[in-house]
Amino acid sequence: MTTRSESSRPRTLAEKVWDDHLVVKGEDGSPDLLYIDLHLVHEVTSPQAFDGLRLAGRPVRRPDLTIATEDHNTPTLDIDKPIADLTSRTQIDTLRKNAAEFGIRLHSLGDVEQGIVHVVGPQLGLTMPGITVVCGDSHTSTHGAFGAMAFGIGTSEVEHVLATQTLPLKPFKTMAITVEGTLRPGVTAKDIILAVIAKIGTGGGQGYVLEYRGSAIRSLSMDGRMTVCNMSIEAGARAGMVAPDQTTYDYLEGRAHAPKGADWDAAVEYWNTLATDDDAAFDAEVFLDANELEPFVTWGTNPGQGVSLSESIPDPSLIIDPNERASAERALEYMDLEAGTPLKDVHVDAVFMGSCTNSRIEDLRAFASIIKGQKKADGVRVMVVPGSARVRIEAEAEGIDKIVTEFGAEWRFAGCSMCLGMNPDQLAPGERCASTSNRNFEGRQGKGGRTHLVSPLVAAATAIRGTLSSPWDLENAGVPSAPEGVHA
């Protein structure tokens, strides 16, 4: 029997994973000490953590549970040349030195396993159900798609995990997000999560671990579930999770680090016990009807400011909450948009297809399926950035690179790229971008840049038409047209 804590109390998925990682139970309001199964490291949030270890003369406790990759600062062009920006280069060089000194496995630029940390972990089979995963990065919630408890931590916590492989944590509350129904063709995981955030707000998940449930979530692929869990943090939640099932096991089995043989059997037996008990209670519940969902887009400067693409830009004066109204007014000013304008009339200057939200192979396939045989709109810059070197290779084997370049778009090397513009991939001031990433904050993709968060399908349709568009707006791309009753 692999389960450690026997409990008769009905528990949620999150509570089960938590309980099975308790090293020390906190008393009198002090935090629990949890064991960390997997620690992912990248160049931006790790330098001072390693420096702290060095100053205190401490080793990394478990290099064999730690893995590093270069992603935030890496260029996506000319990757064999030295990195021009000094800060970027220093961070990368520092990670290389630290990894060598402390014995940590590192996938550097040019390595076949290099890529965005949240794409690399699952792809190697390191991310699996029932484990705890941390990384000095808020989008660590991505890994929850496997039924892992995964959350972002700060630099001093990175140091703490390096030194002790544990983290003192106060228990979270749990929230069920139930999405029932069937997504219409053209509607994707990204639209689900954008709709969830628009519904509960960017602070709605604060203090919670979200568990995504319901038939619409069950029928998502692993790549889709990762997209959903990735953006849990944008609703303010610490983590998002999906209970493991056959889809999870099929994705994992045979991957480099997935359990093998008897270990696999033992693991699956345990993983099958993880799903939330029928009579377990959540601290909060939210419902969403998948049948009703349309392609979604954000109009403002936080991920909660989104609506269906068929709608118009909302009128801030109709918002009752004074803070939200002020925030909407400010957002429209920054975005240079006017209330009442149909979103489909909004022209873009750029399309970014990438980021840990949407840069896995299925995302690229979805994007390619729409643009295949088409030409991009004049004057629109289109950049396609695979999430990892391996995704890039896989896509090239399928001819996706050719579809992308024939379309008139740029086919780049792997990394975070224009998701946050730490490398040279940035928007110019005033430029407007339809982006498959996760944050539309002011200046996120470059100073003065304006971001509309969208799915890969919407990104593709927008790249073709030059205005925010859904695949339903395209006539001859071999794509689904607007379902009946929907105003395309």
Add this chain to the structure above:
Amino acid sequence: MEKVSTVTGVAMPLKRSNVDTDQIIPAVFLKRVTKTGFDDALFYAWRQDPEFVLNRPEFTGARILFAGSDFGTGSSREHAVWALRDYGFDAVLSPRFGDIFRGNSGKQGLLTGEISEDAMEKIWAIIDARPGIEASIDLVAKTARIGDLTVPFEIDDYTRWRLLEGLDDIGLTLRDEAQITQFEGRRESWRPRTLPVQQVAGE
């Protein structure tokens, strides 16, 4: 982390309130990759003024900062504490602190104590009369002494205990190391490994 029970050294006045962490250390220094060497970044903007208290020779080598109310508000950057430590400060007293800054300080061995506004005015007056005078902080008794004046200060018991014991977060956790090792002993073999598994005796 070193144990702290008393701090004695030159007292520096900072007669400003609402000193946020961006003033303690501007964002541009966040790009650095080390945890030390931030002494030149402390109060960077204000230091450009030759009259600023940090530039006055009487206060060279100061170890105790007497600051106005609401010290360390704003962004959560831990660099603010590193910069104060690197400059040589072992203690900051103020009528009130930003919460996160105060939490970060306790973890990095920087003593922060709250004293009344009234006491602060008196201390400033003493320093004005005798610039370069030393002060002494007694963490056990929770008092600050300067010249003939002794005032009590507030610090929460937990932080005080940690400072007296010299325990940073990691040190605290490592007190439970035996339990961590026990936990590791019962971890299942299917759980992920990033490196080729080495046969370690006993595992």
